[in-house]
Amino acid sequence: MTRLFIQFYCGVLLILFIAWVIQAYVFRGTTEAQNISVIETALSGGALLARDEIAAGGIENFDETLAGIQARFAYPVSVVERSERSLSETLFQRLDEGEAVLAGESIYVSLTGTSRLVELGPLPRFVGPRRSDILLGLTSVFLLVALAIAILLRPIARQFRSVERTALAIAEGDFAARIEGTGRRRSLPIVGAFNTMADRVESLLRSQKELLQAVSHEFRTPLARIKFATELVRSADTDEKRNQRVDSIDDATDKLDDLVAELLNYTRTDEQSQVAPRERVSAKGIAMDAIGQHAPLHPDIEFEPPAGAEEIDLVTYEAGLVRALGNLVGNAGKYAQSKVRVTISNGSNRVQFLVEDDGPGIPPADRRFIFEPFHRLSGDSQPGTGLGLALVRRICRRLGGSVTVDDSPLGGAAFKIDLPQSLLPMPRHSMVPGRAAGR
Template structure:
């Protein structure tokens, strides 16, 4: 947000600077160089003496009057060949010089003018020029005046813009905090503004949008929770009925079918449990904060894995210290990653962890087929499964990785997929300092 208003301030300052240059060059084009006008006013006394006193003398007295001016003037006045004068002048000033006009040399505090064009003042006067030096020209003061003028204009623009921007900035800060809270799961967060505030209409629309999102999420959450609970009752009845039926049936074929149906029912029950777990994580207070030992929690998570032909290497060092968070959710996230790795690994799964600057990094590697880069973001979506895992042999509902990703994000961490040194997939959990 600060970056936005900083850029706006820079834009305003650049606009004022560009406007100042445009004004200068426009005036220069239409009315002549304003600095030259200032210099000409400062040298007005010398120009007046030259044009109104020396030039008004008869031809035989012109040099005498020029010498008198030399004696009383603080400036140095010389007669130089016209060729030297032409060399000393920039090209754009030579045309005025050739017309017999006074040409001001601002950097050197001097001026040039031809004595005359026809040689009437004295013999050869048309081949000489008056060169006056050390004129009382000081455009520094003029430049300071112009700078002060533009500074006043800039302040006159920036102060109202600053007050106007400040009201917007405060309002946008409020909206940013509300967006952060809403994004963190606090669905009751709303922007409280007065109708007279500058961005009140935007805040009202955001509040309406938040109300709508909250209503939809609450409806979805309530529906998911209610349906899951309602499904549990017939599942329990079916489990009881299958147990009774299993005890009374003597036919082996029918008994196998009943066993298969019991497996389907168990799978359905697991799905309901996963859905309820997802619903709990979407609640307003999904985390149960506590201080727990990282080493013990990760090793306990590895010990709770079901038996498998795949070997598990646990490289969790002693003394990783404690972490403040929801141990149950983090253990479940790590367990889901380990069970997912067991499904697809060929022979080996590795669990490792380390701690740095208060944060915790947990890595799960396997030597399976890996996950293509194009699929690495999609596998965290609920019910999304790769093509090779759609058969019943691998099991799962496409919720394990989604639950793991949500559990990590609730702690402010990240879950990424990379290529494992073992050849398969690497799941990298990064938890920030608590």
């Protein structure tokens, strides 16, 4: 990170230096050229007049003529040989063409018919900054800007070094490492984003570790049943016993298959490789889809659809919401004695789905645990893997909402899903619908 900072700083200094050189070149090229042209135009008349007077006075009156001219001019006037002045070929060519040229601090004209030049100067110095003063000023500005950039970049570089150290610590296995606060200085947005990412990664790893431990425990039961039944198959002395034990193996295999399917659905809700599509859907349509999936599985149960919710729409991930609500409706159908009711309400830009049944309900002591993976109520004889409600909670969180449980006026449990009516922006998660699971 320090090397990156040095490279960046040197790059900025190089840009400033190039700008400084260009500025000096432009000033020298344009300003001096314009000044020379102005001086030559202003003083060429006097120089040409002096030349004409010297030529008209003749050689015999040269000293008198020159003395008279010097008396009228405010600066020295002299006649010199061409060889005494080091002028460029371009300037000599202009002199031969009869022009007055400025060279150094004097202006020259050619004395016609001779090898001499009429020199006016040194001329008075113009009021204004000298070239050295301008270069010194530009150099001072350059150094001041360089110092200011170094001061401004120092806290930024310090924060980036903190990001680098924390990232290396996480890469080495310290998932609790975070970027510490920077005191009074305002932290870069990347610092907060990095810490949020680190919290998310640590939470995911902890969740996966807990899930792996739970899965290992849940796999033991059907695997043990399969192993035990396989041993009994070998010792079966009749076809009837052998078929019963093969059926037991089939049942355990089906449970393993259901467990793997639910586990895949559960873990897919945390995938972040795709952006889940959001769309405007009818809340009542979602509820009717969930009821339509599970009502045929429980023909003895009355499923009461939501009434008066035709105008309630929401923008969300439809497949995920259908999956979550379907799990609740399926659970209610399994535990209800005669009736399941679904109601929908909205307010304050939120939508609530309430699924009630007239079954045995859920004891208050178990309500804080039922949304954990593989947690099932004691004495629960209904089929299931224990991932259904955990999946509902995970989907609701991905949709920006929550799920809670309470007592129902029907006598059983009442599960409520509370969601924002407009899910913007959509979380970067991919949720794949699957089969419903039990409590």
